[in-house]
Each structure stands twice: as C-alpha cells, then as structure tokens.
Amino acid sequence: MIRFESVADITRWLNQFEHPWLHEEWADTPNWVSVSATGTISVVFPFAAATVVELLEQWIFSQQQANHIPAEAKFALSCRVAPLAAGEKQPLRGVKNIVVVSSAKGGVGKSTTAVNLALGLQAQGAKVGLLDADIYGPSVPMMLGATDEKPQSTDGKHMLPVESCGLYTNSIGYLVPAENAAIWRGPMASKALSQIVMETWWPDLDYLVIDMPPGTGDIQLTLAQQIPVTGAVVITTPQDLALADAIKGVSMFNKVDVPVVGVVENMSYHICSQCGHHEPIFGTGGAERMAKEYAVPLLAQLPLHIKIREDIDQGKPTVAASPESEQAQTYIELAGNVASRLYWQGTPVAEQITIRTM
Numbered sequence: 001m002i003r004f005e006s007v008a009d010i011t012r013w014l015n016q017f018e019h020p021w022l023h024e025e026w027a028d029t030p031n032w033v034s035v036s037a038t039g040t041i042s043v044v045f046p047f048a049a050a051t052v053v054e055l056l057e058q059w060i061f062s063q064q065q066a067n068h069i070p071a072e073a074k075f076a077l078s079c080r081v082a083p084l085a086a087g088e089k090q091p092l093r094g095v096k097n098i099v100v101v102s103s104a105k106g107g108v109g110k111s112t113t114a115v116n117l118a119l120g121l122q123a124q125g126a127k128v129g130l131l132d133a134d135i136y137g138p139s140v141p142m143m144l145g146a147t148d149e150k151p152q153s154t155d156g157k158h159m160l161p162v163e164s165c166g167l168y169t170n171s172i173g174y175l176v177p178a179e180n181a182a183i184w185r186g187p188m189a190s191k192a193l194s195q196i197v198m199e200t201w202w203p204d205l206d207y208l209v210i211d212m213p214p215g216t217g218d219i220q221l222t223l224a225q226q227i228p229v230t231g232a233v234v235i236t237t238p239q240d241l242a243l244a245d246a247i248k249g250v251s252m253f254n255k256v257d258v259p260v261v262g263v264v265e266n267m268s269y270h271i272c273s274q275c276g277h278h279e280p281i282f283g284t285g286g287a288e289r290m291a292k293e294y295a296v297p298l299l300a301q302l303p304l305h306i307k308i309r310e311d312i313d314q315g316k317p318t319v320a321a322s323p324e325s326e327q328a329q330t331y332i333e334l335a336g337n338v339a340s341r342l343y344w345q346g347t348p349v350a351e352q353i354t355i356r357t358m
C-alpha cells in the first residue's frame with residue numbers, strides 16, 4: 001500500500017491514471033493537485049472534463065478497494081476552467097475562452113454542431129454561451145426553440161443574452177428579420193457582428209462558442225481578427241470537395257494566428273434509425289488522410305442520424321433532448337476533446353474579476 005507523505009507522492013500515484021484528454025505526468029501541472037488543511041486531496045481539472053472526473057472517481061475507488069492506497073484518504077474532484085490567452089488580444093469581459101465554429105462552405109452542419117458542442121461543454125460541467133454570428137442564416141434561435149425571444153436591455157447600451165437549454169445566447173436572428181441581415185455587405189456585416197459580441201452582457205462564462213458565418217472571406221477574417229478567439233474548430237463532411245474546402249478554413253485561421261483546435265467530420269456515417277447499422281455513405285478515410293497530411297487533429301467523426309435533424313427542428317438539440325443517446329454522447333465526447341486540446345495547446349492566464357454595475 002502507498003502511504004502519502006508528500007504532494008509529490010500523491011501526484012506520482014495519480015499520474016498512473018491515463019486518459020486521452022490527459023498528458024503524461026498531468027498531475028504535476030501547477031495548481032492541479034493540492035491537499036487541504038484537513039487532509040482532503042483535491043484535484044481540480046482546468047478544463048470542462050466531467051467525463052474524466054467520473055472515470056478518475058471510479059479509478060480511485062478501485063485503488064482503495066484493492067488496498068493500493070488507504071481507504072480513509074478523502075478526495076474532492078472538480079473542474080474549474082482556466083482562462084487561456086488569445087494572442088495579444090484583450091479578453092472579453094467575463095468570458096474565459098472563445099471557441100469559433102466555422103466551415104468553408106454552407107450546409108455542412110456547422111450550426112447543428114456548434115449548438116450541440118455548446119451543450120456538450122455544458123454536459124462536461126462548464127458554463128457556456130453561444131453566439132450565432134451566422135449572419136446569412138441565423139439558425140440558433142430556431143435550434144434552441146427561442147424564436148419568440150429578444151435580448152433585453154436595462155441600460156439601453158448592453159443586451160442581456162437569451163437563456164435557453166441552459167445556454168446564454170445571442171443571435172442576429174433575435175435582433176433583425178432574416179431578410180435584412182442577409183443583404184448586409186462585408187464591412188457592415190463585420191461591424192454588426194463584432195458589436196453583438198462586445199455589447200452583449202455575457203455572464204461569467206467558461207466558454208463562449210461562436211457559430212461563424214460559412215466561408216473564408218473578408219467577414220470571417222475580420223471577425224477572427226477582432227475577437228479574442230482561443231481556438232477554432234472547422235466543420236467538414238467526408239466528400240473530397242468539402243475536405244479541400246476545410247483546408248482553406250484551416251489556412252484562414254493560420255493566416256490570422258488563431259490556433260486551430262482541429263477538424264470535425266460531420267455526417268461521417270449514417271446510423272439507421274430502424275436497426276442502428278452504421279454505414280459510411282460518403283466513403284471513409286478522407287478526413288483522417290487530411291488530418292495526417294496537414295497535421296490538424298481530427299476531433300470527431302459525427303454520425304448522420306435522423307434524430308439529430310428532428311431534435312434540432314423541434315428546438316431541443318440532441319444533447320439536451322436525449323443526452324444518453326449514442327449521438328449525444330459523440331457530441332459530449334467532442335466537447336471534452338475540444339476543451340482538453342484548447343487547454344493543452346493554450347497558455348493559462350490569471351482569472352479576471354468582473355465587476356458589474358447593471
């Protein structure tokens with residue numbers, strides 16, 4: 001049996017616990033493991049990682065059962081998301097990390113993925129906001145069943161986000177009729193978008209997910225340059241053309257020094273709603289090849305499933321509607337993957353203290 005005589009003994013033992021979202025020697029990262037005055041060992045994950053917390057809890061229990069560590073050792077496991085630097089840019093007040101979800105072309109399921117990713121981060125224990133910046137097809141209000149909502153303002157300058165499915169959201173779609181926004185030209189659209197980001201009175205958030213307008217043009221470039229983005233996730237589908245476009249998306253972020261977290265292949269395979277059979281109707285291996293060739297991580301391969309579309313159409317995305325389903329689990333897994341990669345590739349900075357006078 002291991003007797004803990006120092007924090008180093010504890011971290012050496014904890015480092016035996018492995019998970020794809022953890023690096024080797026993870027427990028030695030500063031501020032991760034500590035011992036309280038009463039002797040409780042606390043492990044605080046610096047990213048949204050409820051899945052790993054649960055697995056670590058089970059591992060500790062099994063270690064105690066097997067008498068590898070004292071049965072009376074007390075543990076407190078939790079997540080406290082660390083804010084990460086966004087290059088030289090000033091952080092957005094109250095928002096620890098901004099993740100943009102983008103695609104080089106429309107219709108690949110970017111918004112569906114952004115909404116379910118935001119809910120997945122929430123399922124991993126984070127407080128999450130969702131900004132719909134898809135000016136040409138603002139779909140978040142519909143996807144969250146909030147089309148009748150409007151952000152309120154108490155000072156005439158800031159907007160309070162609309163709360164739906166536990167997410168704090170704002171969207172061009174809440175503010176102007178769809179046909180108005182769709183005809184805005186480049187500079188006007190970029191200005192409206194950065195205004196909506198800056199003038200929303202976000203509560204303290206661990207992550208703000210931004211559903212970007214599709215494409216790799218001026219609007220996207222300006223947005224990526226103006227907003228303090230921590231990392232970008234590029235959505236694609238398995239067809240060769242879409243993959244070629246995804247490369248364009250990755251290089252756009254490289255150009256403006258926004259770190260790319262990775263690529264998500266949506267509609268990777270079809271899950272039959274009758275028998276559960278998985279079928280790769282658009283072929284296989286394309287995204288994996290691309291990921292290897294361009295050294296961009298492949299974050300997830302998401303299924304094409306009728307329930308994903310039906311849930312979204314009914315205003316309750318799959319992760320909220322049926323969190324235990326196979327489809328929802330792939331989004332929750334994606335969220336943990338994104339959160340952990342953001343953390344490991346980022347630079348933690350001091351937490352801001354936000355004072356609000358509203």
Ligand SMILES: Nc1ncnc2c1ncn2[C@@H]1O[C@H](COP(=O)(O)OP(=O)(O)OP(=O)(O)O)[C@@H](O)[C@H]1O
Nearest residue numbers: 106107108109110111112137214303304305308309
């Ligand atoms: N994995 C999936 N399984 C089933 N249906 C999906 C999936 N992903 C997206 N869809 C459906 O495909 C359609 C297009 O998705 P979505 O609106 O998310 O795409 P988008 O890339 O954001 O499009 P746009 O660029 O036009 O905003 C929607 O009807 C959505 O419900």
